[in-house]
Amino acid sequence: MKIAVLGGDGYCGWATALYLSKQGHSVAIVDNFVRRLWDHELNAQTLTPIRPLSDRLRVWQAVSGKTIESFYGDVCDYEFLASTLRAFEPDAVVHFAEQRSAPYSMIDRSHAVFTQVNNVVGTLNLLFALREHRPDCHLVKLGTMGEYGTPNIDIEEGYITIEHNGRKDILPFPKQPGSFYHLSKVHDSHNIMFSCKIWGLRATDLNQGVVYGTMTDETAMDEALINRFDYDDVFGTVLNRFCIQAAIGQPLTVYGKGGQTRGFLDIRDTVRCIEIACENPAARGECRVYNQFTEQFSVRDLAKMTVAAGKKLGLNVEVDHLQDPRVEAEEHYYNAKHSKLIDLGLQPHLLSDSLLDSLMNIAIKYRDRADASLMLPQVNWREPRNDRRLQMSKTARNSLGASRVQNASELVEKNKKHSHR
Amino acid sequence: MKIAVLGGDGYCGWATALYLSKQGHSVAIVDNFVRRLWDHELNAQTLTPIRPLSDRLRVWQAVSGKTIESFYGDVCDYEFLASTLRAFEPDAVVHFAEQRSAPYSMIDRSHAVFTQVNNVVGTLNLLFALREHRPDCHLVKLGTMGEYGTPNIDIEEGYITIEHNGRKDILPFPKQPGSFYHLSKVHDSHNIMFSCKIWGLRATDLNQGVVYGTMTDETAMDEALINRFDYDDVFGTVLNRFCIQAAIGQPLTVYGKGGQTRGFLDIRDTVRCIEIACENPAARGECRVYNQFTEQFSVRDLAKMTVAAGKKLGLNVEVDHLQDPRVEAEEHYYNAKHSKLIDLGLQPHLLSDSLLDSLMNIAIKYRDRADASLMLPQVNWREPRNDRRLQMSKTARNSLGASRVQNASELVEKNKKHSHR
Numbered sequence: 001m002k003i004a005v006l007g008g009d010g011y012c013g014w015a016t017a018l019y020l021s022k023q024g025h026s027v028a029i030v031d032n033f034v035r036r037l038w039d040h041e042l043n044a045q046t047l048t049p050i051r052p053l054s055d056r057l058r059v060w061q062a063v064s065g066k067t068i069e070s071f072y073g074d075v076c077d078y079e080f081l082a083s084t085l086r087a088f089e090p091d092a093v094v095h096f097a098e099q100r101s102a103p104y105s106m107i108d109r110s111h112a113v114f115t116q117v118n119n120v121v122g123t124l125n126l127l128f129a130l131r132e133h134r135p136d137c138h139l140v141k142l143g144t145m146g147e148y149g150t151p152n153i154d155i156e157e158g159y160i161t162i163e164h165n166g167r168k169d170i171l172p173f174p175k176q177p178g179s180f181y182h183l184s185k186v187h188d189s190h191n192i193m194f195s196c197k198i199w200g201l202r203a204t205d206l207n208q209g210v211v212y213g214t215m216t217d218e219t220a221m222d223e224a225l226i227n228r229f230d231y232d233d234v235f236g237t238v239l240n241r242f243c244i245q246a247a248i249g250q251p252l253t254v255y256g257k258g259g260q261t262r263g264f265l266d267i268r269d270t271v272r273c274i275e276i277a278c279e280n281p282a283a284r285g286e287c288r289v290y291n292q293f294t295e296q297f298s299v300r301d302l303a304k305m306t307v308a309a310g311k312k313l314g315l316n317v318e319v320d321h322l323q324d325p326r327v328e329a330e331e332h333y334y335n336a337k338h339s340k341l342i343d344l345g346l347q348p349h350l351l352s353d354s355l356l357d358s359l360m361n362i363a364i365k366y367r368d369r370a371d372a373s374l375m376l377p378q379v380n381w382r383e384p385r386n387d388r389r390l391q392m393s394k395t396a397r398n399s400l401g402a403s404r405v406q407n408a409s410e411l412v413e414k415n416k417k418h419s420h421r
Numbered sequence: 422m423k424i425a426v427l428g429g430d431g432y433c434g435w436a437t438a439l440y441l442s443k444q445g446h447s448v449a450i451v452d453n454f455v456r457r458l459w460d461h462e463l464n465a466q467t468l469t470p471i472r473p474l475s476d477r478l479r480v481w482q483a484v485s486g487k488t489i490e491s492f493y494g495d496v497c498d499y500e501f502l503a504s505t506l507r508a509f510e511p512d513a514v515v516h517f518a519e520q521r522s523a524p525y526s527m528i529d530r531s532h533a534v535f536t537q538v539n540n541v542v543g544t545l546n547l548l549f550a551l552r553e554h555r556p557d558c559h560l561v562k563l564g565t566m567g568e569y570g571t572p573n574i575d576i577e578e579g580y581i582t583i584e585h586n587g588r589k590d591i592l593p594f595p596k597q598p599g600s601f602y603h604l605s606k607v608h609d610s611h612n613i614m615f616s617c618k619i620w621g622l623r624a625t626d627l628n629q630g631v632v633y634g635t636m637t638d639e640t641a642m643d644e645a646l647i648n649r650f651d652y653d654d655v656f657g658t659v660l661n662r663f664c665i666q667a668a669i670g671q672p673l674t675v676y677g678k679g680g681q682t683r684g685f686l687d688i689r690d691t692v693r694c695i696e697i698a699c700e701n702p703a704a705r706g707e708c709r710v711y712n713q714f715t716e717q718f719s720v721r722d723l724a725k726m727t728v729a730a731g732k733k734l735g736l737n738v739e740v741d742h743l744q745d746p747r748v749e750a751e752e753h754y755y756n757a758k759h760s761k762l763i764d765l766g767l768q769p770h771l772l773s774d775s776l777l778d779s780l781m782n783i784a785i786k787y788r789d790r791a792d793a794s795l796m797l798p799q800v801n802w803r804e805p806r807n808d809r810r811l812q813m814s815k816t817a818r819n820s821l822g823a824s825r826v827q828n829a830s831e832l833v834e835k836n837k838k839h840s841h842r
Contacts, residue, residue, distance in 0.1 A: 078530060109499065109545070109546070109549040112545060112549070113542055113545055113546070116541055116542075116545065116608075116612075117538055117541075117542065120537055120538075120541070120608070121534055121537075121538065124530070124533060124534055124537065124601075125530070125534070128530040128533070128805070131805075132807060151590045151592055152588055152589065152590035153583060153584075153585040153586065153588045153589065153590045153592075154585060154586050154588065160583070160585065160595075162574060162581070162583055162595070163574075163584075164574040164575060164581065164583075165574065165575045167573055167574045167575065167754070168573065168574065169572045169573035169574045171572055171574075171595035171597070172595045172596065172597065173595070174581075174583070174592035174593045174594070174595050175593065175611065176592070176593065176614075177611065177615065178615070179615075180545075180612070180615075183608075183611050183612055183615060186608075186611055187537075187541070187604075187607075187608040187611070190596065190598065190604050190607055190608070191537075191601070191604055193597075194598065194599070194600075194601075194604060197748060198748040198802050198803060199803065327618060327619040333588070381619050382619060382620065384549070384552075386553055
């Protein structure tokens with residue numbers, strides 16, 4: 001099957017591209033490398049030293065014997081996108097090519113507007129390009145569990161049967177997204193649903209949970225294939241950040257009470273879910289929604305598990321409760337359905353102690369690259385910055401409340417002393 | 422009360438600005454006149470000869486003794502919008518400043534992208550500007566009943582109580598918008614709801630039905646104050662178009678079976694609804710949704726009423742059923758609640774025969790200005806034009822299927838002959 005992976009140089013995209021290539025699919029990566037640019041803007045970097053895409057693809061060919069094509073450009077550029085579809089002629093397009101950080105979208109007005117325009121226009125372009133050039137191609141679009149928010153009822157997979165005043169209908173599940181980023185995904189979902197209806201496109205909208213882990217069988221084949229491991233307050237996801245905080249002896253930063261409960265999954269399940277979606281395409285005119293996660297945890301649960309895993313490795317891990325910079329319920333009901341991908345054959349990698357160990361071991365292996373100043377939340381939902389387009393420099397970070405943070409090596413030293421007591 | 426009317430040079434905006442001014446409010450119009458530009462793009466014009474805003478405001482001052490301030494600029498320009506809010510210091514902002522035509526958004530990819538970016542970014546800018554400069558100001562935002570689509574259950578006003586698997590919550594009413602324009606309004610609604618929640622803004626989202634009529638007490642005070650009366654296939658609304666078709670002896674163009682049912686209201690009720698919303702502001706942090714219409718009709722009902730009204734005026738009105746250029750149910754359940762504005766004091770102007778007569782009389786008065794080539798649908802939901810950014814010229818219109826249309830004077834002649842038989 002010919003599969004184009006839009007955003008294939010990013011965290012989930014890179015792992016997915018390699019996995020699909022390994023499985024024998026013909027894969028193309030479409031990317032404009034803007035994710036790497038944001039590292040410079042935020043003065044942050046992945047814990048793991050990633051290589052340029054051309055190096056990655058060269059090494060992949062050497063170790064696997066498989067070739068991955070690459071197309072350099074922006075999905076917001078319609079001519080580029082359309083010509084790419086015409087040239088590669090994919091059977092499925094996996095669309096990761098969006099700004100995917102909630103805090104990034106909440107920095108200030110410019111970042112909110114950028115996130116919504118970038119994500120919505122990129123997806124609109126893709127819908128129009130598919131209609132014009134590849135109407136039979138299957139769109140596999142990454143959404144997020146965050147589209148649903150935390151309603152006081154069970155979360156279904158995309159649609160819900162509502163009985164009301166004696167009548168009944170199956171309607172899109174009501175959305176209560178919690179950031180301008182999550183809102184952009186809700187906008188996308190509506191645009192996709194509509195385009196399938198009017199043009200007969202086929203789409204699978206994967207509402208993904210929070211992804212953890214960095215290693216997949218493919219990225220482990222060579223150091224040059226290593227994936228991103230983001231831990232900063234803007235692009236880092238919670239469990240990855242906790243592991244690094246544990247590894248460098250910094251307290252885990254739990255926002256508020258930590259009762260915030262979300263769906264989580266191992267990145268090895270992300271790549272398999274994408275394959276399952278591609279191999280079981282939606283029908284013409286169908287817009288399916290699958291909830292893509294394997295287990296629910298509260299932030300407090302994850303902190304406890306990280307403390308326990310740290311203990312086994314001889315690390316003394318503390319937990320800090322910070323004021324929640326987000327506007328969200330800190331304790332709430334949460335029960336989200338996630339059976340459709342299981343029914344299609346997903347066999348989850350659950351977050352056992354051993355997995356947590358291996359995640360922590362990566363964190364420990366690269367901890368000298370960790371920058372402790374990146375881990376305290378500096379973006380506040382209630383108080384976006386006024387619109388001065390500052391670079392998120394270390395100075396700016398410090399002025400935004402990160403002054404308590406010591407640097408990584410000091411913290412590691414301190415922690416060693418702790419352990420010796 | 423100081424009220425800024427964004428989009429105050431447009432159809433609903435102009436009537437609203439005059440009405441609020443007449444009621445003694447201090448009014449400012451904010452507009453960039455882009456609606457007038459679209460007339461040139463589409464090679465169309467309002468049936469009624471409207472004057473430039475500066476003339477309108479001069480005459481308004483002469484006949485009413487009231488001054489309306491004006492600010493020229495685009496709400497997508499944040500610096501302009503922010504400085505306008507700082508300068509005028511409104512207590513309420515009425516936001517009509519969006520691209521409001523479903524067919525316009527469906528012309529091609531450029532128009533879809535323009536509509537969503539223009540509407541979403543303008544509203545995002547307004548939300549950020551209110552937060553930064555006028556956090557206590559009440560946002561009165563025009564949404565549309567088209568956000569809901571036509572679900573098989575009763576449509577509530579913005580929110581619905583859902584019982585599911587033994588639990589209950591009040592959630593945003595699920596949306597099924599039917600064009601890229603309607604989608605832009607859904608995106609706005611989600612952005613507004615979120616901003617009220619995180620920043621404590623106050624907002625009223627008015628999901629307006631299809632507006633008909635052109636005269637209000639204020640616009641009738643002087644010919645120079647006359648409002649727009651759009652009848653073309655892109656910006657014209659159905660009842661206004663039917664009246665002109667009747668007046669010039671052209672068959673009424675019913676799309677498909679004509680069972681499409683929607684909420685309608687007289688423009689005199691639009692202006693009163695806005696006043697009611699302004700005088701009863703939402704609380705801090707509240708995002709209220711009111712359904713702003715007074716009666717439900719199917720397109721078929723409206724055609725019948727127009728035929729009957731035409732008969733009373735000696736016109737022989739025929740009805741044509743065209744293939745529906747939109748993707749929508751042509752027969753469906755429809756029952757939308759609309760009691761909240763009534764509860765706050767709205768006294769509806771219902772569409773009686775006499776009102777239809779007066780609307781028809783306007784159409785007859787100006788029928789020599791009518792261009793029959795503008796009334797057949799040329800935008801097709803299923804087949805947007807490929808992206809060649811053509812001007813929607815008369816040539817393009819004809820090539821898009823309007824060849825059957827005769828010009829207005831020929832049709833009027835033909836109709837006269839009919840009447841004499």
